[in-house]
Amino acid sequence: MPKVSVKGQNMPESPIRKLVPFAEIAKQKGHKVYHLNIGQPDIKTPEVAIEAVKNASVEVLEYSHSAGFDSYRENLAKYYQNQGLPINKEDIIITTGGSEALIFAIGSTMDEGDEIIIPEPFYANYNGFSTQNGVKIVPVMSGIENGFALPAIVDFEKLITPKTKAILICNPGNPTGYLYSKEEIQQLAELVKKHDLFLIADEVYREFVYDGFQHFSVMNEESIAQHAIMIDSVSKRFSMCGARIGCIVSKNKELMNTAMKFAQARLSPPTYAQIASEAALQTPQSYFDDVITEYKERRDTLVNALNSIDGVEVSKPKGAFYCIAKLPVENAEDFAKWLLESFDLNGETVMVAPAAGFYSTKNVGQQEVRLAYVLKKEDLIKSAEILKAALAVYGK
Template sequence: MPKISKKGQQMPESPIRKLVPYAEGAKKRGVKVYHLNIGQPDIKTPEVAINAVKNVDIKVLEYSHSAGFESYRKKLAASYQKINLPINTEDIIITTGGSEALLFAMGSTMDTDDEIIIPEPFYANYNGFSTASGVKVVPVISTIESGFALPPIADFEKLITPKTKAILICNPGNPTGYLYSKEEIFQLAELVKKHDLFLIADEVYREFTYDGLSHFSVMNVPGLEQHAIMIDSVSKRYSMCGARIGCIVSKNKEVMSTAMKFAQARLSPPTFAQIASEAALDTPLSYFDEVISEYKERRDILVNELQKIEGVQVAIPKGAFYCIAKLPVKNADDFAQWLLENYNFNGETVMVAPAAGFYSSPNVGLDEVRIAYVLKKEDLIKSVQILKEALSVYQK
């Protein structure tokens, strides 16, 4: 029988999606499942984006330019400039989601067996993108005790080898909700300049910041132009996960001309989704004010309710819409599966994402889960109530 590739064998399973069969089983048994496991917002997609696709008059559904519609890139650059990001049309290549932008970034800057340093826990698919690119992830651990703040720069420095090509951060962070401060970004900027590395920043949750804090982009660091690569996406900003439109942004001409070769190899990003994404740029600012205020309320409810459960420790997120909670269990994987297979409270249960899948270090985060606060407030209260009852039963 022909053999599967080593790369295919090493490709990690999604820690978020591997529990899906158990959730489906629970639903077939008539159990209601509250999904705290995936960052799929329930906020409505802006009407302006939906209407643009509904009202489109196309006779032939053509390829677009490999870099994406010029009209979209121009409008996107103008929208970045409005929030003081010094980005021009030629600094942008439109991609099929932020996922493809990350693959282009890795493909353009790293060779097989090169290394990328990532503070963990991190978005689980970074493992997948690295495996697909033949790149080795070198984790630097941040802890729940520090609220998942940037680890000391000395911790990064001791991991740098001749194989190190880049540092990758998610800001604000998935799965932690941590928002890096301006000072932390400057520390990283100094480090990558000193060692001649790239700093790749996944900034797809830029708008989602709380407590009067604001996001600081790698594109705003003076003197970092040749090192900074920004990843962006419409998925969370406009609640358009299914559009699969993102972009890779850099002032480094060599990076962008190389990424363009990858873009040409896959021909072009999807046309209808670009039409929707270009139109989404006309979304009124009031949309974001309402969304941010809604998420802040959800965060406050979730954190307050979790803090009431004995033995649960939670890091308070300052951005995005996730938090990591440490539970009084030995194995969160086992607990998450048990919640779906063997437990219900008045015919209801919850689905969480075991956090070990967000680390690449073995045996770390085994007692942690990621919770996405993308459900309405009454559902969050109910979910935490179920979690509390479930923990007391599970511990017995």
């Protein structure tokens, strides 16, 4: 029998999706499952985006330019400029989701066997993107005790080798919700200049910032214009996860010319999704104001409810819509499976994402789960009640 590749065997399963079969079994039993495992917002997609697709007069569904619609890139650049980011049309390549933008970034900056330093826990698919490219992740640990703040620069520096090509951050962070300060970004800027590295910033949650804090982009740090690569997406900003439209952004011409070769190899991003994404740029500020208010309330609802459960430790996020909770269990993945297989409270249960899959260091995060507060507040309260009842039973 022919064998699959070693690379394929090494591709990690998604900690977000791997428990789906267990959730399906729970639903077959007639149980309602509250999905805190995945960052799929229930916020309505802007009507202007939906209408643009409905009203599009497309007679031939053609390829677009490999960099995406010229008009979309132009309008997207204006959108960024209105946010104070010095980004022009030629700095942007439209991609099939932020995922493809990350794959382009890693493929354009690293060869097989090279290394990328990432603060962990980190978005689980960074493991997959690195494996795809034969790149080694070198983790630098952050911790729940200080809210997953940026590790000390000395911790980064001691990991840098001749194989190191980039540092990757997610800001605000998935799965932690941590928001890097201007000072922390500037510390990283000095480090990448000193060692001639790229700084890749996954900024897909840039609008989701709370408590009066401000997002500071790597594109705002002019001193690293040739080092900075920004990753973005419409998925969360406009609640358009299914559109699969993102972008890679950089002032580095050689980098962007290289990324364009990857873009040409996959031909073009999807046409209808670009139509929707370009139209979404017309969304009024009131939409974002309402969404941010809603998510802040959801965050407070979930964090307060979790803090009321004995033995649970949770870090209060400053951005995005995730938090990491440390549970009084030995193995959070076993607990997550048990929740779906063997527990219900009045016919209802909860699906969570075991956080060990958000680390590359073995046997770390075993007691932690990532929770996405993308459900309405009543459902978050109910979910916390179920977790509290489940932990009381599980502990016995």
